[in-house]
Amino acid sequence: MELKRTLQGTLLCLFIFLVYSEDTETKSSRRRRCRCKKYIEKISKDIDSRLQAFESRFEQYLTHSPNALSNVTSDLILDQNGLKIDSLTVDMNKTREILQKESYTLRQLKENMYTQEMSVDSLTENFKSLDFIVRNLTMVVEKLETSMRNKIDKAPRTMRHKPKRNKPELYPKDCDEVYQSGGMKYLGDYYIMVQPEKAKSPFKCVCKIIDGAGWTVIQRRQDGRENFSRNWEDYKNGFGDLQNEFWLGNEKIHQLTTQGDYKLKIDMEDMDGKKWYAEYDRFQVSDERDLYRLHVNGYHGTAGDSLTPYWRTHDGMPFSTRDRDNDKRFYDNCAEDYGGGWWYNDCYESHLNGKYYHNGSHNDYFVRNGIQWNSIHAYSSLNFVEIMIKPTDNTKLPNDI
Numbered sequence: 001m002e003l004k005r006t007l008q009g010t011l012l013c014l015f016i017f018l019v020y021s022e023d024t025e026t027k028s029s030r031r032r033r034c035r036c037k038k039y040i041e042k043i044s045k046d047i048d049s050r051l052q053a054f055e056s057r058f059e060q061y062l063t064h065s066p067n068a069l070s071n072v073t074s075d076l077i078l079d080q081n082g083l084k085i086d087s088l089t090v091d092m093n094k095t096r097e098i099l100q101k102e103s104y105t106l107r108q109l110k111e112n113m114y115t116q117e118m119s120v121d122s123l124t125e126n127f128k129s130l131d132f133i134v135r136n137l138t139m140v141v142e143k144l145e146t147s148m149r150n151k152i153d154k155a156p157r158t159m160r161h162k163p164k165r166n167k168p169e170l171y172p173k174d175c176d177e178v179y180q181s182g183g184m185k186y187l188g189d190y191y192i193m194v195q196p197e198k199a200k201s202p203f204k205c206v207c208k209i210i211d212g213a214g215w216t217v218i219q220r221r222q223d224g225r226e227n228f229s230r231n232w233e234d235y236k237n238g239f240g241d242l243q244n245e246f247w248l249g250n251e252k253i254h255q256l257t258t259q260g261d262y263k264l265k266i267d268m269e270d271m272d273g274k275k276w277y278a279e280y281d282r283f284q285v286s287d288e289r290d291l292y293r294l295h296v297n298g299y300h301g302t303a304g305d306s307l308t309p310y311w312r313t314h315d316g317m318p319f320s321t322r323d324r325d326n327d328k329r330f331y332d333n334c335a336e337d338y339g340g341g342w343w344y345n346d347c348y349e350s351h352l353n354g355k356y357y358h359n360g361s362h363n364d365y366f367v368r369n370g371i372q373w374n375s376i377h378a379y380s381s382l383n384f385v386e387i388m389i390k391p392t393d394n395t396k397l398p399n400d401i
């Protein structure tokens with residue numbers, strides 16, 4: 001009986017130790033188990049089932065062992081040779097093996113559970129690190145957004161919504177710019193889109209090369225096909241055909257001649273086919289508010305000065321048309337009397353927009369309404385006229401300096 005109680009006590013202590021250690025482990029790691037609840041529950045169920053199996057087996061053993069021990073005891077009483085002691089020893093060894101095996105299985109389960117918890121902890125730390133990095137990056141992006149928004153708000157409206165330009169840089173300001181950049185290499189007429197600095201849009205011009213410069217033609221008379229007896233608006237905007245007779249237009253002439261210093265050249269041919277020319281070192285036409293007033297001086301040439309003579313100069317005179325009398329003849333309208341528009345004084349020494357006479361002579365000697373340059377012929381009309389301009393800056397030849 002002493003041996004039986006000893007065996008029962010030993011088994012009971014071992015069982016209590018295993019269960020207690022399990023409970024202790026469970027309490028100490030409860031907090032971490034919460035993070036892997038499902039896995040832990042699975043492990044716990046496994047442990048419970050194994051403990052139940054162990055308890056069942058142990059109960060079964062205790063149920064059968066008393067009889068065995070009684071039998072052994074009686075055998076010991078009956079058989080003084082002690083032959084049954086070996087059988088009892090074998091049962092004890094089997095019981096010990098079962099306990100050791102169960103203990104080993106429980107330890108493995110605990111180790112696995114601990115390893116899994118460590119992995120979960122490591123992943124949790126990684127997630128924390130990533131979360132910290134993402135938060136920092138979010139703050140940086142938000143700061144950048146705020147900074148950009150402030151800069152955009154403070155930027156001038158022209159920077160935020162830059163208006164479309166008329167692309168003046170795509171067009172030359174006049175014919176000479178084309179020539180100087182190598183765009184005109186051969187003699188003849190060029191038809192080129194130009195855009196002076198003041199012009200809102202480009203317009204087509206006739207360009208030609210004379211004396212190593214590009215000239216912009218503003219007027220041409222050659223066969224009388226164009227009517228030059230026109231009103232203010234026509235002379236303002238221009239009329240005619242650039243390939244034949246035309247007036248470029250007072251507004252365009254104003255835009256061209258006010259973007260720098262310009263000079264004037266007038267090529268003329270009389271009824272006998274003789275050619276003349278007149279050049280003026282300065283030529284400028286003011287704007288419409290100033291009635292496209294003429295500013296011209298510095299004559300040289302072969303035709304004589306019929307623009308700036310002392311007795312009836314056209315320099316400083318406003319432009320006049322048949323519907324806009326700005327001349328100095330108080331009792332009459334020069335443009336109405338002599339046809340085309342011009343910078344009339346009282347009335348003129350030159351009048352290059354007059355009526356075209358194919359035979360060069362007037363029907364009435366005193367009418368004098370033809371294409372007139374008095375210093376060539378005071379009482380006859382010219383057969384050909386071409387008025388051109390170019391910047392003064394490029395007129396100097398090397399030996400002139």
Ligand SMILES: [Ca+2]
Nearest residue numbers: 325329332333
């Ligand atoms: Ca008048």
